[in-house]
Amino acid sequence: MPSAGIYHYLIASFFVSIVAGCWNSIPQVDHLHEANTLLDKGNLALDNNHFNEAIAFYENALLHSRFLGEDQNLTSTISGKIKQTKARSLIHHFKVSSTRSDNSQNDLLPSTLETKDFKIIQSFGDISLTRTWSNKKISTLDTTVGIGRKITSHSNAGIEICSNHQNYIIRTVGPSGFILDDKKSIFINSGAYFISGEKNLSEPLSIEFPLGKVTFWHNKNYAFFLEVTTNGGCKLICLVGQPKFQLSNQELIELQPGELIFVTADEFSRKMNIELSTFIASSNLISDFEEPPDFAKKMKQNALIQAIRTKKHFRVLVGDAKNEQDFEVKILDDQSEKK
Secondary structure, eight states: OOOHHHHHHHHHHHHHHHHHHHHSOOOOHHHHHHHHHHHHHHHHHTTTTOHHHHHHHHHHHHHHHHTTTTTTTHHHHHHHEEEHHHHHHHHHHHHHHTTSSTTTTTTSOGGGOOOOOOOEEEEEEEEEEEESSSOOOTTEEETEOOOOOOEEOTTOOOOEEETTTOOOOEEEEEEEEEEEEEETEEEEESSSEEEEETTTSSSSEEEEEEEEEEEESSSOOOEEEEOOOOOOOOOEEEEEEEEEEEEETEEEEOOOEEEEEEEEESSSSSOOEHHHHHHHHHHHHSSSSSSSOTTHHHHHHHHHHHHOOOOOOOEEEEEEESSSEEEEEEOOOOHHHHH
């Protein structure tokens, strides 16, 4: 072989060796080991009547076992453990209930039977789950939430969940509380929210607040901000799309990105435009989570388009609705800004 050919052959062989070495250095998951380890942890949790933890361990073990196509016995074993844990949880629940005089908690079902109607996308801090199933705090093992739950976010906490039925996402941060009434209805009693979804929403979604209810639908991707006001109404800011909102008296309004309105029991306020770029940069609903919200790029595009179209700006503070006719707006001049 000519010397030049040998040289090229050696270079190629060295390159292949490096690539092979890098490939071999990538850690490979031993699914059998992981499945058995999680199965053992689940068994230990079950022995101590920690049913929620046992279910979480078994479900993670089941995911690993499904990579082992030839080992169907392990998958069957883990599936049987999940059914056994749910049965034991239900029996334990009724045994404990029969020995208590206070029935307020006894009517709640064990959380091991909780349905998987909503997927937890992100969460941090102290998040409480109450109603329908036994009360608990969200932990790193929790991945789903069932219909009927009341979700309470405390200070320095936040949660983002996605509906498995209606394909919408709701996120909240800081002190707030809302109830997942059913597949197409939410009751929001306090706090601020970022709500978004894709254009294929199958049915209108109803959002109740202390003072009333608003139903919305759309034919495009959408995102909007909602905050419960001190008088029991709510404030809406459109961020993406042109969602339509309707009150129980059939009054209808459509919002464009950047438009703000207040909602009472039977009336929408007049529209007001806010500066989207300022809102996006200052909102905890956007900045406090590790991952940005849906349509973050589209929101920035809308903010840029709005800035190009806007000829005059005013710095204002927008407060609550004072009554059914007016809401608080304070225009800031240079002197008030210095104060």
